[in-house]
Amino acid sequence: MLTGGALGAGLSAVLGAGGALGFGAARTATAPVPGAAAAAETEPSLGPGGGLPGFGGESLPCHGPHQAGVITAPAAHVRYAAYRLRPDADAEALRRMFRVLTGDVEGLTSGEAPLADPEPELAARPARLTVTVGVGPELVDRAGAARPGWLAPLPRFDRDRLNGDFDGGDLLLAIEADDPLPISHAARMLERDLASFVEPLWRQRGFRRARGSEGDGTTMRNLMGQVDGTVNPSSSEDGFDGLVWLGREAGWLAGGTALVLRRIRMELDTWDMVDRPGREQTIGRRLSDGAPLTAPPAPPLGDGGERTPADFDAKDARGLSVIPVAAHIRRAHSSDPSERIFRRASNYDDGHEAGLLFACYQRDPLAQFVPIQRRLDEADLLNEWVTHVGSAVFAILPGFRPGETLGAPLFD
Amino acid sequence: MLTGGALGAGLSAVLGAGGALGFGAARTATAPVPGAAAAAETEPSLGPGGGLPGFGGESLPCHGPHQAGVITAPAAHVRYAAYRLRPDADAEALRRMFRVLTGDVEGLTSGEAPLADPEPELAARPARLTVTVGVGPELVDRAGAARPGWLAPLPRFDRDRLNGDFDGGDLLLAIEADDPLPISHAARMLERDLASFVEPLWRQRGFRRARGSEGDGTTMRNLMGQVDGTVNPSSSEDGFDGLVWLGREAGWLAGGTALVLRRIRMELDTWDMVDRPGREQTIGRRLSDGAPLTAPPAPPLGDGGERTPADFDAKDARGLSVIPVAAHIRRAHSSDPSERIFRRASNYDDGHEAGLLFACYQRDPLAQFVPIQRRLDEADLLNEWVTHVGSAVFAILPGFRPGETLGAPLFD
Numbered sequence: 001m002l003t004g005g006a007l008g009a010g011l012s013a014v015l016g017a018g019g020a021l022g023f024g025a026a027r028t029a030t031a032p033v034p035g036a037a038a039a040a041e042t043e044p045s046l047g048p049g050g051g052l053p054g055f056g057g058e059s060l061p062c063h064g065p066h067q068a069g070v071i072t073a074p075a076a077h078v079r080y081a082a083y084r085l086r087p088d089a090d091a092e093a094l095r096r097m098f099r100v101l102t103g104d105v106e107g108l109t110s111g112e113a114p115l116a117d118p119e120p121e122l123a124a125r126p127a128r129l130t131v132t133v134g135v136g137p138e139l140v141d142r143a144g145a146a147r148p149g150w151l152a153p154l155p156r157f158d159r160d161r162l163n164g165d166f167d168g169g170d171l172l173l174a175i176e177a178d179d180p181l182p183i184s185h186a187a188r189m190l191e192r193d194l195a196s197f198v199e200p201l202w203r204q205r206g207f208r209r210a211r212g213s214e215g216d217g218t219t220m221r222n223l224m225g226q227v228d229g230t231v232n233p234s235s236s237e238d239g240f241d242g243l244v245w246l247g248r249e250a251g252w253l254a255g256g257t258a259l260v261l262r263r264i265r266m267e268l269d270t271w272d273m274v275d276r277p278g279r280e281q282t283i284g285r286r287l288s289d290g291a292p293l294t295a296p297p298a299p300p301l302g303d304g305g306e307r308t309p310a311d312f313d314a315k316d317a318r319g320l321s322v323i324p325v326a327a328h329i330r331r332a333h334s335s336d337p338s339e340r341i342f343r344r345a346s347n348y349d350d351g352h353e354a355g356l357l358f359a360c361y362q363r364d365p366l367a368q369f370v371p372i373q374r375r376l377d378e379a380d381l382l383n384e385w386v387t388h389v390g391s392a393v394f395a396i397l398p399g400f401r402p403g404e405t406l407g408a409p410l411f412d
Numbered sequence: 413m414l415t416g417g418a419l420g421a422g423l424s425a426v427l428g429a430g431g432a433l434g435f436g437a438a439r440t441a442t443a444p445v446p447g448a449a450a451a452a453e454t455e456p457s458l459g460p461g462g463g464l465p466g467f468g469g470e471s472l473p474c475h476g477p478h479q480a481g482v483i484t485a486p487a488a489h490v491r492y493a494a495y496r497l498r499p500d501a502d503a504e505a506l507r508r509m510f511r512v513l514t515g516d517v518e519g520l521t522s523g524e525a526p527l528a529d530p531e532p533e534l535a536a537r538p539a540r541l542t543v544t545v546g547v548g549p550e551l552v553d554r555a556g557a558a559r560p561g562w563l564a565p566l567p568r569f570d571r572d573r574l575n576g577d578f579d580g581g582d583l584l585l586a587i588e589a590d591d592p593l594p595i596s597h598a599a600r601m602l603e604r605d606l607a608s609f610v611e612p613l614w615r616q617r618g619f620r621r622a623r624g625s626e627g628d629g630t631t632m633r634n635l636m637g638q639v640d641g642t643v644n645p646s647s648s649e650d651g652f653d654g655l656v657w658l659g660r661e662a663g664w665l666a667g668g669t670a671l672v673l674r675r676i677r678m679e680l681d682t683w684d685m686v687d688r689p690g691r692e693q694t695i696g697r698r699l700s701d702g703a704p705l706t707a708p709p710a711p712p713l714g715d716g717g718e719r720t721p722a723d724f725d726a727k728d729a730r731g732l733s734v735i736p737v738a739a740h741i742r743r744a745h746s747s748d749p750s751e752r753i754f755r756r757a758s759n760y761d762d763g764h765e766a767g768l769l770f771a772c773y774q775r776d777p778l779a780q781f782v783p784i785q786r787r788l789d790e791a792d793l794l795n796e797w798v799t800h801v802g803s804a805v806f807a808i809l810p811g812f813r814p815g816e817t818l819g820a821p822l823f824d
Contacts, residue, residue: 020435076622081763118684119637121699127625179622184635184761188680202714203763209490212624213539215470222597270602272530287533299681350598351493351615 013026044345055211056125056179062109064257066245066399067406069132070361071235071342073177078206078346079183080261080357081191082136082169082392088140091411097197098407104193105406108186117189127179127211129186133406134259134394143410145252151395152261152365159376159388166390168203168265174259174359180209204263204390206346219290219306223347223354224271224385226283227290230306231329232343243368244342244361246398252409255359255398260341260369263348263390266355269388270386274399282381283326284310293322293331328382331375341368355386365393419741439566467623468537470589474521477667478811479818481542482773483647483754487588488756490607490618490758492673492769493603494581494804495610497550498527503823505682506555509609510819516605517543520598529601538621539591541598545818546584546671546728546806557664558564562778566672569789578675578802581613586671586771590753592621616675616802618758618769631702631718635759635766636683636797638695642718644755655780656754658810663671664821667810669773672753672781675802678767683797694793696722696739704741705734740794743787753780767798777805 016344025076060068071242107114109130113123140147153168177183191200208220222228233240271279280287286298291305295314300304310329314322323330334340341360347359362368378382400406472480501509504786520789521543525535552559564578583604589595601703603612620632645652645805658665664758683691692699703717709725711717722741735742746752762770773782788795812818 052630053627054625054630058620118686118688119699122635122637126624127622166425179759180619181621181633181635181759184759184766187761187763188635188766192684194679199764205591205763207469209593210539211622213466213537213591215465218464218466221534221593223593225534225535262419269604272604274530276530287531291565332632347593347596347598351599351612351617354596354600 031223033279051388052125052168054125055126056182057111058128058178059109059111060128062105062130062131063401064399066257067132068109068399069130069174070257070344070396071244072128072130074208074344074346075128075180076128076208076211077137077180078174078181078208079187079203079356080174080176080359081187081203081211082201082208083168083171083194084201085142085198086196089142089197090220092195094139094143094407095384095411097194099404101133101190102400102404103404104186105133105191106402108182108189114189114193116193116374116407119185121183122185123189125179126182126186127177129175129177129182129188131186132172132174134174134396135407135410136170136392136394138170140395140410146412148250148253148258148364148395150258150364151393154365154373154391154393155370157373157388158160159377159383160391161387161389162391163389166202166204166392168392169394171396172259172261190245202390204261204348204357206348209345213398220267220345220347222345222356223268223349224266224279225287227306228356229286229343229345230285230290231333233340233347235342240342240383242363243338243340244363246363252412253395253398256261256411257393257396258359258363258365259392259396260360260365261363261386261392261394262358264356264358265353265384265387265389267387268354272384281324281327283327284323284386295322295325315343324381326381328376328378328380331378331380332372332374334372339371341372355389360375361396420770423642431563432669459705462797464537466489466670468539468594469523470523470540470590471523471538472540472542474517474543475813476811478669479542479544479808480521481544481586481588482756482808483656484542484671486620486756486758487540487542488590488620488623489595490586490620490769491599491615491769492586492618493599493615494548494613495583495585495606496613497554497582497610497743498608501554501609503555505609506551506819509606509694509824510817510822513602514816514818516598516602516810517545518814520594526601526605528605531597534593534597535601537592538598539589539593541587541589541594543598543602544584544586544588544808546586546808547819547822548580548582548804548806550582552822556624557822560662560670560776560807562670562776563805565783566777566785566803566805568635569785569800571789571795571803574798574803575801576636578614578616578804580804581806583610584671584673584804584806607692614700614734614802616673616760616769618760620758620819627676633755634678634757634768635680635761636678636691637699639697639718641755641757642697642702642770643745645752647754651749652754655752655775658705658775665810666821669808670775670777670804671806671808672770672772672774672777673802674770674800676768676770677801679763679797679799683696686797693736693739694797696735705739705740707734736793738793739790740788740792743790743792744784746784746787750820751780753781753784767801773808 105113111124111126113120137151175183219227219230244257246256248254289301292310341362344359346357397407515525521541523536525532525539549563587595587598631639656669658668660666701713704722753774756771758769809819
């Protein structure tokens with residue numbers, strides 16, 4: 001650790017006038033205790049949130065039967081980061097890594113800041129920060145745990161154009177918050193503390209509507225202008241747990257789930273060239289409010305029409321399907337209620353490329369995501385304007401309680 | 413423009429079953445009018461903002477003596493994009509370009525959406541969107557206007573490490589809003605409409621604290637954890653106009669200003685290794701609340717101490733300067749009141765690199781920014797952890813009134 005004294009020495013070198021600085025060893029001698037301890041002597045702690053106005057002080061509990069960040073209300077910003085294990089990260093190292101991770105997640109999400117956090121002010125207002133941790137096949141193998149059959153790259157889809165930049169990984173951190181600052185801070189703290197175990201593989205950043213910009217319960221729009229994510233199982237509905245959360249039979253993954261993260265590039269320049277009826281037929285929904293297409297007359301706006309079930313049998317006056325045969329919502333729809341996924345998508349815009357970070361949770365991607373994507377891959381009017389360029393599957397670890405270590409069941 | 417009919421044909425090719433589609437030419441025949449006109453027949457307009465809850469519907473006027481986005485309260489998100497003029501963009505083309513730009517800025521900032529906007533739903537909730545337009549020397553030359561002496565790359569500073577990725581440009585669009593979605597949409601609309609005049613040169617994205625995460629008037633923290641931007645002239649104080657806004661003597665730039673945009677990379681890994689007293693002495697401010705360092709005892713927290721003027725003469729019990737000789741705030745400070753700038757900084761975090769997008773406005777960068785930066789370049793304790801890697805200067809055009817064209821004075 002550099003101290004004020006070391007700084008003074010560096011400055012002397014810069015100015016070549018050490019004696020005249022009024023800074024350095026003498027001052028350091030009056031405050032020889034480094035770091036936070038010294039600060040604590042003279043300054044009361046603001047404490048997490050600081051009792052200040054604004055939602056920045058809000059925190060979500062990281063403890064529970066499941067990790068936060070899966071079914072908790074999506075935050076405005078998300079950063080996914082995947083890592084590769086270092087070659088020498090064996091099971092014993094991984095146990096240490098998860099202990100470090102546990103303390104960091106507890107500190108960062110609560111606003112108390114991890115013990116070693118040099119900038120606790122940046123942690124004090126987490127704005128509903130969540131850190132959701134997933135593992136890939138290599139980590140499971142090194143931990144000596146049983147690897148579920150679905151924890152592998154997805155089967156190939158004909159239209160996939162994976163470029164290798166956003167695929168797979170051994171460890172995933174999905175960091176969400178309603179403010180980008182605590183995300184940046186948390187990501188840096190975590191990367192610093194994990195550096196001896198893993199190295200960065202890829203990062204992706206997504207956004208939804210800013211918190212407070214719309215009324216509660218408004219479904220986000222994606223960058224194509226579509227209301228996106230209307231049909232999603234609710235965590236309060238019967239059978240939700242069976243769709244998303246793994247049970248006792250999953251062993252170390254009981255209480256966990258499976259994440260599929262697809263990076264879907266949008267061809268917005270050519271999409272812009274399609275007229276509104278064409279775009280509505282491509283999706284099967286009205287652009288204005290997301291209501292499924294119906295036979296005329298169109299229902300009035302503003303009645304929550306977005307949540308009206310789509311009538312896939314509806315015909316127009318000429319006997320033709322109102323929702324086209326290859327409309328996106330028809331191809332995505334399954335009549336098998338077990339073939340559903342829990343979506344948590346966000347937009348991305350890297351300047352040169354924009355699209356959707358399509359994240360979904362389920363018990364078994366092979367039985368849930370894959371059949372849906374198989375149908376879309378085969379025929380979906382939307383395919384002309386979307387391309388899947390990244391793909392990753394992670395096992396999302398079960399939740400943990402105070403005193404427990406995240407990921408501990410991997411080593412049982 | 414692709415129509416529903418063209419879509420149907422494309423689909424036939426995909427499925428090889430055109431006759432069974434219930435989609436295509438027949439449907440198109442019942443709605444032959446393409447685009448927004450067709451939509452308007454069946455759907456009422458939601459109108460800008462839609463009368464829905466949330467701040468998304470708020471808009472800032474783009475008209476006035478000065479452009480918005482300079483002294484209006486900074487928004488949570490900003491995207492700077494610079495462009496090069498195409499070789500054939502002559503004065504006549506530039507006149508057309510500014511007419512296009514004017515309509516787009518008016519439409520996007522008001523939430524009414526530009527006439528040609530294919531996704532008006534993405535424009536309807538601008539969340540205080542501003543588009544601030546600046547020009548570089550090449551554009552001024554081609555327009556046939558007089559180029560101010562300061563409209564050129566800044567003089568070299570010894571510690572500059574400009575990598576060429578974020579330097580200069582002929583046209584600048586600074587787009588701000590409290591929500592990233594309208595920024596993405598506006599950027600895409602503008603790039604599409606400007607494509608025949610310019611090509612992209614660079615883009616940079618910044619963020620401040622999310623709107624609503626903190627109380628009004630809270631100064632943002634940068635990624636080093638410092639309260640950043642405390643000392644800033646207020647637009648309500650005497651003499652502000654003389655610091656920032658150009659007057660009649662500036663000809664086509666009367667009512668405009670000069671922007672300096674510096675990309676300042678932070679070396680956060682080594683910064684983390686400095687103890688808190690060392691970091692506070694480097695800046696000259698207390699980390700906890702940004703108050704200038706004082707002789708003991710330290711003042712209590714929470715009294716707006718951040719805005720206390722720094723006492724650069726204060727000595728400690730040993731007679732040494734409390735704010736070190738090369739502390740950042742001492743080196744940045746000028747006793748000449750005309751040597752001040754109006755700062756509007758934001759954080760950036762591209763994953764592999766993080767830092768500050770330091771933007772400042774002034775009448776004359778050579779007389780205002782340069783002497784300050786000269787002192788910092790020469791000696792600033794902070795230099796060990798910050799590096800200027802990008803630099804650009806733009807003339808920010810004067811404001812415009814309804815019916816006027818942004819940039820028109822360039823051609824007078």
